[in-house]
Amino acid sequence: xxxxxxxxxxxxxxxxxxxxxxxxxxxxxxxxxxxxxxxxxxxxxxxxxxxxxxxxxxxxxxxxxxxxxxxxxxxxxxxxxxxxxxxxxxxxxxxxxxxxxxxxxxxxxxxxxxxxxxxxxxxxxxxxxxxxxxxxxxxxxxxxxxxxxxxxxxxxxxxxxxxxxxxxxxxxxxxxxxxxxxxxxxxxxxxxxxxxxxxxxxxxxxxxxxxxxxxxxxxxxxxxxxxxxxxxxxxxxxxxxxxxxxxxxxxxxxxxxxxxxxxxxxxxxxxxxxxxxxxxxxxxxxxxxxxxxxxxxxxxxxxxxxxxxxxxxxxxxxxxxxxxxxxxxxxxxxxxxxxxxxxxxxxxxxxxxxxxxxxxxxxxxxxxxxxxxxxxxxxxxxxxxxxxxxxx
Numbered sequence: 001x002x003x004x005x006x007x008x009x010x011x012x013x014x015x016x017x018x019x020x021x022x023x024x025x026x027x028x029x030x031x032x033x034x035x036x037x038x039x040x041x042x043x044x045x046x047x048x049x050x051x052x053x054x055x056x057x058x059x060x061x062x063x064x065x066x067x068x069x070x071x072x073x074x075x076x077x078x079x080x081x082x083x084x085x086x087x088x089x090x091x092x093x094x095x096x097x098x099x100x101x102x103x104x105x106x107x108x109x110x111x112x113x114x115x116x117x118x119x120x121x122x123x124x125x126x127x128x129x130x131x132x133x134x135x136x137x138x139x140x141x142x143x144x145x146x147x148x149x150x151x152x153x154x155x156x157x158x159x160x161x162x163x164x165x166x167x168x169x170x171x172x173x174x175x176x177x178x179x180x181x182x183x184x185x186x187x188x189x190x191x192x193x194x195x196x197x198x199x200x201x202x203x204x205x206x207x208x209x210x211x212x213x214x215x216x217x218x219x220x221x222x223x224x225x226x227x228x229x230x231x232x233x234x235x236x237x238x239x240x241x242x243x244x245x246x247x248x249x250x251x252x253x254x255x256x257x258x259x260x261x262x263x264x265x266x267x268x269x270x271x272x273x274x275x276x277x278x279x280x281x282x283x284x285x286x287x288x289x290x291x292x293x294x295x296x297x298x299x300x301x302x303x304x305x306x307x308x309x310x311x312x313x314x315x316x317x318x319x320x321x322x323x324x325x326x327x328x329x330x331x332x333x334x335x336x337x338x339x340x341x342x343x344x345x346x347x348x349x350x351x352x353x354x355x356x357x358x359x360x361x362x363x364x365x366x367x368x369x370x371x372x373x374x375x376x377x378x379x380x381x382x383x384x385x386x387x388x389x390x391x392x
Contacts, residue, residue: 104175104347107182107354114185118148118255119206125255125285130244132251135284143285145306148255149387150185150211156363159382161338162329163389164188164353165289167215167260168345169205170195177204179350184357185209186383190260190289193217193231193249202254211385213257213289214250218264228264235265239273246277250286257387258287258306260342263313266296278302287390291342306392314343322352333381338389357383 118125125144127136135144155161165188169176173195180189189205190213191198202212217232231249233242250256259281266274279302281288287306290297291313298309312329314322325341333339343349360381364374 104178104182104350107351109181110184112185113181113208116148116150116206116209116211116255119203121254122147130247132247133253134247134251135256135286137283137285143306144255145257145285145287145387145390148211148257150209150385152388153186153382153384154363155382155384156365158377159363159380160330160333161384161389162333162341162357162360162381163338163384163386164341164343164357165190165213165260165386166343166345166350167262167291168192170198170201172345173197173201175345175347176201179345180205180208180210182350182354184383186385187353188213188257188386190215191252194229198252199254202252202256206255211257211387212255213386214252214259216246216249216259216261218262218266218292220264228262232264233270233274233277235270239276242273242277243280246280250281250284256286258289260289260291261297263292263294266292266294266300271296271300275300275302278305281305287387287392289340289342289386304392306390308340308386308390310342311339312341314341314346314349317344317346317348319348319352322349326352326356330381338384340386340389 124138125135125142125147127134137143138147163186164183166179166183167190169179169189170191171194176189176195185208188211191202192215195201205212217228219232219235220228231245233245237245250259274297278288278300282302282305287308288302290307290309293310293313298307311332312325314325316322329339329341341353343353359379360383361377361379363382364372364377369375369377
């Protein structure tokens, strides 16, 4: 009997255990069914149970937040990754820069062009030296810088003379050709010795009335980092080689009024060599424009050399910097009676000069001013060729 009671108790215990197991299983699955559906493992890891703080917190970079479909395009743009925003900003900046960058063909042309008297080569003022066709003083004693010059315009009293020369022509044929009609005939052009089509370009310039000169390159001051090429006057070659480089820079088989000496090394070590080179320039009957921005070259005395030191050199090409340079040029002209401006061949500079010279007041005689009841000249500046302000 005891044995039967024992089996009954075991059966009851087993039944209770089975009920407990079934109840626990049902609770587990019921609890699982209340959980949300997870799309990623990260969502499951971050699931918070029993109001406990999550064990893991993941911070996403700005712009990677999930965007709801109902958000506006502007809101979506604001949430873009930083890299993409920077890319868009660069693209917008380049578009704006291209829009604002001056285009030479869009500039208005000047009128009143007239061919120079010596627009073609003239054997009376040519000589061959070391295989190069160079200028020479004519048999009548006339110097090329005078013969090849533009006829000097008459300047009314109380007007200040302004001369402009653009350097570096010839390297870009299309740009060189375009600016010839964008600047008045009084503006002179100086051609790079590396220009491959200088003969044709010089002829075109002179047919439009522009005086023409040649760039003479010195060794750059940072010669360890930069180089002005195989035709620059170098400290590392013999004097005979520099003489040949001078001749090659000047030779163009076309009328050439002189040289424009660019910025470079002019020290005591090279002064003797430069003095001889400038003496050769003088003996060819050419003038020299000192565009070094320093005083060393101007201090080298050369007998009979027609010369002029630049007053303003436009080297920086932002609109603000160019405007400042032109303002300084006006002050210099009013103070000393004339000013010489040297500029590189940059679109921003050409545009600024194109607009600036148009602001000059017309040159009226006293009688014309009286007839038009003009008592004061607003901008008394007169554009004249380089040869009109050179001193021999």
